[in-house]
Amino acid sequence: MKKLLFFLSTIFILAGGQSAGALTIDLWSQFPNYQGENGLYAYGYSPETNTYRSIAKKPDANHTFLTPEQPFENPMIVKVNQPWIYMHPSSMPQCGTEYGTEDVNLAFLSPYNNLYNLTGSFWLKIDNLYPDSGYIQSYIKKNDTLLFSSYLNPGDVVNYNLTNIFLNYNDYLYFGVSSAGPDYSDWGHLQGRISTVQTPEPGTIMLLVSLASGLFGFAGLRKRLIK
Ligand SMILES: [Ca+2]
Numbered sequence: 001m002k003k004l005l006f007f008l009s010t011i012f013i014l015a016g017g018q019s020a021g022a023l024t025i026d027l028w029s030q031f032p033n034y035q036g037e038n039g040l041y042a043y044g045y046s047p048e049t050n051t052y053r054s055i056a057k058k059p060d061a062n063h064t065f066l067t068p069e070q071p072f073e074n075p076m077i078v079k080v081n082q083p084w085i086y087m088h089p090s091s092m093p094q095c096g097t098e099y100g101t102e103d104v105n106l107a108f109l110s111p112y113n114n115l116y117n118l119t120g121s122f123w124l125k126i127d128n129l130y131p132d133s134g135y136i137q138s139y140i141k142k143n144d145t146l147l148f149s150s151y152l153n154p155g156d157v158v159n160y161n162l163t164n165i166f167l168n169y170n171d172y173l174y175f176g177v178s179s180a181g182p183d184y185s186d187w188g189h190l191q192g193r194i195s196t197v198q199t200p201e202p203g204t205i206m207l208l209v210s211l212a213s214g215l216f217g218f219a220g221l222r223k224r225l226i227k
Pocket of ligand 1 (some may be wrong): 044134136137178179180181182184186
């Protein structure tokens with residue numbers, strides 16, 4: 001009987017066990033063309049003041065956010081060749097003092113209370129003119145909580161694989177790149193995917209409970225008939 005119940009439960013979960021919010025976001029394919037598209041935002045982040053700032057969308061270019069009021073227009077975040085998103089932070093004084101030192105962030109605003117899996121990579125592309133230049137810190141945060149962090153030298157790729165991260169409705173995930181000092185040749189890149197963990201809906205759970213109690217009831221009736 002236990003085997004039968006397990007089998008039936010598995011069938012119901014596989015057939016009908018949609019999560020409250022089934023969602024998969026590929027950061028490259030669904031990279032926003034305006035702030036908030038697909039729940040994604042381009043932000044500058046000031047570690048000094050712990051504040052986030054929307055980066056301007058470049059009017060004459062798609063999937064490009066930058067800071068035109070500062071030298072080199074950093075912080076900058078741009079969808080480039082698949083699967084990569086280019087992320088350049090900003091560090092005083094080479095990138096200006098308008099906003100001070102800022103990390104560059106791609107943020108995701110959770111539309112549900114749900115569990116999420118996060119997989120992907122950060123990469124520090126080599127600047128061919130200055131191959132030894134460039135050094136960054138990559139990180140992933142849930143609101144103010146650090147979930148992942150790694151420093152990268154030129155050419156380094158680091159993978160992340162975070163499972164069962166619970167986000168409430170309107171919680172933020174931040175995929176960030178910090179200059180970790182000067183920002184010369186800080187050609188940071190990000191790729192990855194955000195996906196909800198499939199969990200049975202309450203209706204499915206109730207169905208399983210009913211099914212289980214029904215089967216046990218049937219088993220009891222059968223035992224009584226056999227007696
Ligand atoms: Ca740096």
